[in-house]
Amino acid sequence: MKKIPSGIKFIGRQGDALPGEDLGGCPIGGEFVEQSTDEIFGGKKVVVFALPGAFTPTCSSQQLPGYEKMYDEFKSLGIDEIYCLSVNDGFVMNAWFAQDGITKVKPLCDGNHTFTMEMGKLNDMAAVGFGWRSKRYAMIVNNGIIEAEFDEPAASVSDPDPYGVSSPENVIDWLKS
Numbered sequence: 010m011k012k013i014p015s016g017i018k019f020i021g022r023q024g025d026a027l028p029g030e031d032l033g034g035c036p037i038g039g040e041f042v043e044q045s046t047d048e049i050f051g052g053k054k055v056v057v058f059a060l061p062g063a064f065t066p067t068c069s070s071q072q073l074p075g076y077e078k079m080y081d082e083f084k085s086l087g088i089d090e091i092y093c094l095s096v097n098d099g100f101v102m103n104a105w106f107a108q109d110g111i112t113k114v115k116p117l118c119d120g121n122h123t124f125t126m127e128m129g130k131l132n133d134m135a136a137v138g139f140g141w142r143s144k145r146y147a148m149i150v151n152n153g154i155i156e157a158e159f160d161e162p163a164a165s166v167s168d169p170d171p172y173g174v175s176s177p178e179n180v181i182d183w184l185k186s
Contacts, residue, residue, distance in 0.1 A: 011155040014127040017046045021118045022099030041099065046124065049117070050153045054087055057117065058147040058175055059094040059130060063105035067172050068095075072145075073111060079177040080113040086184045088149075092117040096125055096142045119143065147175035149184070157183055 025039030049055070058076055060068040076083075076091055083091055094117040095102060102116035125131050125143045132144045147159040159175045173179065 011158075013046050013050045013150055013153045013155065014124065015045075015047055015153070017124045017127060018043045019045075019049070019117055019119060019124065020099060020121075021116060022103050025100070025103060047153075049092065050150050052152055053089040054149070054151045056083060056088050056091045056147060056149055056180060057094050058091070058177075058180075059125070059143040060145050061095070061132070061142040063095055063097045063101050064108075067145075067170050069105070069109060071172060072176070073105075073109060073114065075177045077109075077111050077114050079181060082181060083177070083184070086181070088184070090115060094119055094124070094143060096120065096122045145170075145172065145175055147180050149180065159183070 021042050021044070022039050023042050026037055056076075058072060060072055062068060073093055076093065080091055091114045093102075093111075093114050096119050097105075098120040099116070099118045102118050105111075106114075106116055119125050122131055122143070130144045130146060132142050145161040149156045157180075159180060161171045161174050164171060
């Protein structure tokens with residue numbers, strides 16, 4: 010069985026005021042918060058779904074809202090938490106979640122792509138101006154051990170953004186089987 014790398018830090022943000030006219034569109038007032046892989050995955054059964062970037066079409070229209078919508082069903086199947094991982098910083102992730110009304114799924118900010126690289130999921134997306142990003146996938150992790158992985162196939166000319174294998178519906182089906 011594959012184990013989650015120990016000791017990697019995710020750096021997010023908490024407590025920022027939402028952007029508004031009086032703030033010039035910039036969130037302020039909060040602080041950086043670190044969480045380690047040991048804190049996130051230790052002693053819990055979690056679902057992580059990873060995607061190439063915040064505010065992108067498939068991620069915003071299907072994947073993130075799908076997991077948010079099915080959150081309670083995941084909880085009823087023994088999942089303690091659901092995390093959305095992206096190679097984006099905490100400011101971006103929080104703004105995206107706020108804009109899309111996401112309140113149950115938690116952001117997992119891998120801005121330095123350390124976790125993504127350690128997991129072997131780093132994807133060079135320089136051709137579309139993204140630089141290094143995460144591949145699209147989902148996984149079920151039980152106390153730091155990966156029970157199941159759901160990796161999307163490589164992009165192709167006929168399917169430039171494959172999505173389905175890592176969908177919440179597919180992960181729920183696996184949990185029910």
